[in-house]
Amino acid sequence: MKAKWALFVSFFLVIVPGYPAAQPVEVLWLGHATTRITSVAGKVIVIDPFLTRNPKTPPEYRDLKAIGKVDLILVTHGHQDHISDLLDLARLTGAKVLANYEFGRNLVALGLLEENNVIAMNRGGMAEPLGRGVKIHMVPADHSSSLDYNILGIRNPDQSASIRQGGGxxxxxxxxxxxxxxxxxxxxxxxxxxxDMALIRELHNPDLALVCIGGFFTMGPDEAAYAVRELIKPKAVIPIHYGTFPVLNRTPAEFKKALGSTSVQVLDVAPGQVMRF
Ligand SMILES: [Zn+2]
Incomplete structure (x- = not known):
């Protein structure tokens, strides 16, 4: 059976008055952290594009052109499994790239992207680069980051004053x-x-959370289950960032077991499976 099929999730249709049934929010997880989200008005956001080298990318999305129109790319951090197709996808689609301040500024300083295509902001801030209607809140994560010179095609890191000053x-x-x-x-x-995931919930009260569960580099199932049940408390969760590499060997089944009895709906989707809310 083809992996790409549509599933309507009814909880949000019921809960939100005035929900425009003809134009749902579409969430397409493409393996690892890579996610395409299409807004009610058809604005397309891609998070952490890692497609052509991602073993979990569905074959039909290995070609970046298959992603279609992209208006905005969000970067969570600079590790290669989150940005390996960032520059190619941005250049192909003309999408603006939104990232943490230092990472964003260095993309410009290194001549990798044009200044007016980069939004370099910081945690706690909100931006509306798609025009009024879709708000992008940058929130904390507890993880490291780096500039991967090979993946970004940087031959001479010294060309950037910002990097020399430790901007990284x-x-x-x-x-x-x-x-x-x-x-x-x-x-x-x-x-x-x-x-502070609890603070993110207090401030933003997310309906859907895409949560890393693979372990080793991030939360594993037990920590992720605690975070979802006790801190984030979304209506639904999609487990991500597992199974990509041998070391990320934890599973959604373990996550569900650790979550136990809860009102949170676990959407154990396959990469390429379209979800509409
Ligand atoms: Zn990662």
Whole structure:
């Protein structure tokens, strides 16, 4: 059976009054952390493009052209499994790239992207680069970051004054994306469980959370289950960032077991499976 099929999730249709049934928010997880989100008005956001070298990318999305129109690319951090197709996808689609301040500024300083195509902001801030209606909240994540010279095609790191001054890649972040109809998606980025996930919930109250569960580099199932059940408390969760490499060997089944009895709906989707809310 073809992996790409549509599933309507009814909880949000019921809960949110005035929900435009003809134009749902579409969430397409493409393996690892890579996610394409299409807003109610058809704005397309891609998070952490890692497609052509990602063993979990569905074959039909290995060609970047298959992603279609992209308006905005969000970067959680600079590790290669999050940005390996960033520059190619940005150049192919003309999408603006939104990232942590240091990472974003260095993309410009290194001549990799044009200044007016980069939004370099920081944690706690909100931007509306798609025009009014879709709000991008940059939130903390507890993880490292770096500038991967090979992946970015940087031959002479010394060309950047910013890097010489230690600007590097800045910090790792997550995002809460607030749609035109109020639906909120929290992408944790790579992270450990941390107490301020409860503050993210207090401030943003996400409906859907995409949460790393693979372990080793991020939360594993037990930590992720605690974070979801006790801190984030979304209506639904999509487990991500597992199974890509042998070391990320934890599973959604372990996550569900650790979560136990809860009202949170676990959407154990396959990469390439379209979800509409
Ligand atoms: Zn990662």
């Amino acid at each position: 890649a800045g910090v790792s972040v997550g995002y809460v994306i607030e749609m035109e109809n109020g639906f909120k998606v929290y992408h944790t980025g790579d992270t450990s469980a941390f107490g």
